[in-house]
Amino acid sequence: MKTALTIAGSDSGGGAGIQADLKTFEAHGLFGMSVITSVTAQNTLGIRGVWDVSLKAIHEQIEAVFDDLPVHVIKLGMLSNIGIVSTVADLLEGRAEGIPIVLDPVIVATSGDRLLAEAAIEVLISRLLPLATITTPNVKEAEVLSGRTIGSHEDAWLSAEAxxxxxxxxxxxxxxxAERALTDEKKTVDLLLMGNERLQFTGDRIRSQHTHGTGCTLSSAIAANLGLGLELEEAIERAKNYVYNAILNAPGIGNGHGPLRHAIIG
Structure with a gap:
């Protein structure tokens, strides 16, 4: 059986973070494992508090997994400070050679809450970007990582190149x-820079407030597909289809941005 390891924060509301990742892995038929980097108190209305796990605890969690269990793919999510980013990078540099890594640079939550300290961004760029098979920022995160403002599709491509x-x-x-209203309101657009090749993924838009954890879910679905041996382009196509259906079949709970239904495929 294929396995997937997520290294990320916990969402008490169950819609994002570790919880979303593990549900997504299970839906794709992978055995999910986790390293919790931060504990958050949150629900569909927003984040009430964030408590980072000690570096020792993060180190021991990662070591415990690698010492005993096979790891076929890794997803990186919320790594909120320099110490956490550095600890994860140190261990993955020595442990994760040849393993696909999906980096979801969690910087800002759907609610607008900041989840990555400013000082940690440079370390994430210098230490984790080179380890990742693919990095999956949203527009705001891409602007932070690239130092460029995105006001058009060409701006987004230039940001990806940076x-x-x-x-x-x-x-x-x-x-x-969705972030900049740059295309037909009935369509969604994701832009992939794969080497020097530009690829555009277009899909139907669902008008829904139940979108909490979509970034986590998409990146963990991509990771799951890579863990199953799919090539990157197909892994993304299937992940986008999965997220579309997870939003379409959302349980409709909570008074804010509700969660997806992760127990669905296709």
Missing amino acids: IVEAGASNVLITSVD
Whole structure:
């Protein structure tokens, strides 16, 4: 059986973070494992508090997994400070050779809450971008990573190129249209820079407030597909289809941005 390891924060509301990742892995038929980097008190209305796990605890969690269990793919999510980013990078540099890594640079939550300290961004760029098979920022995160403002699709491509120049292998900028209203309101657009090749993924838009954890879910679905041996382009296509259906079949709970239904495929 294929396995997937997520290294990320916990969401008490169950819609994002570790919880979303593990549900997504299970839906794709992978055995999910986790390293919790931060504990958050949150629900569909927003984040009430964040408590980072000690570096020792993070180190021991990662070591415990690698000492005993096979790891076929790794997803990186919320790594909120320099110490956490550095600890994870130190261990993965020695442990994760040859393992696909999906980096979801969690910088800002759907609610607008900041989840990555400013000082940690440079370390994430220098230490983790080079380790990742693919990095999956949304528009706001891509602007932070690239130092460029995105006001058009061409701006997004240039931002992706800047992120690659900073050390990334492949960059998928997600929901470009949703963030900046750059295309037909009935469509969604994600832009993938794969080496020097530009690929655009277009899909139907669902008008829904139940979108909490979409970034986590998309990146963990991409990771799951890579863990199953799919090539990157197909892994993204299938992941986007999965997220579309997870939103379409959302349980409709909570008074804010509700969660997806992760127990669904196709």
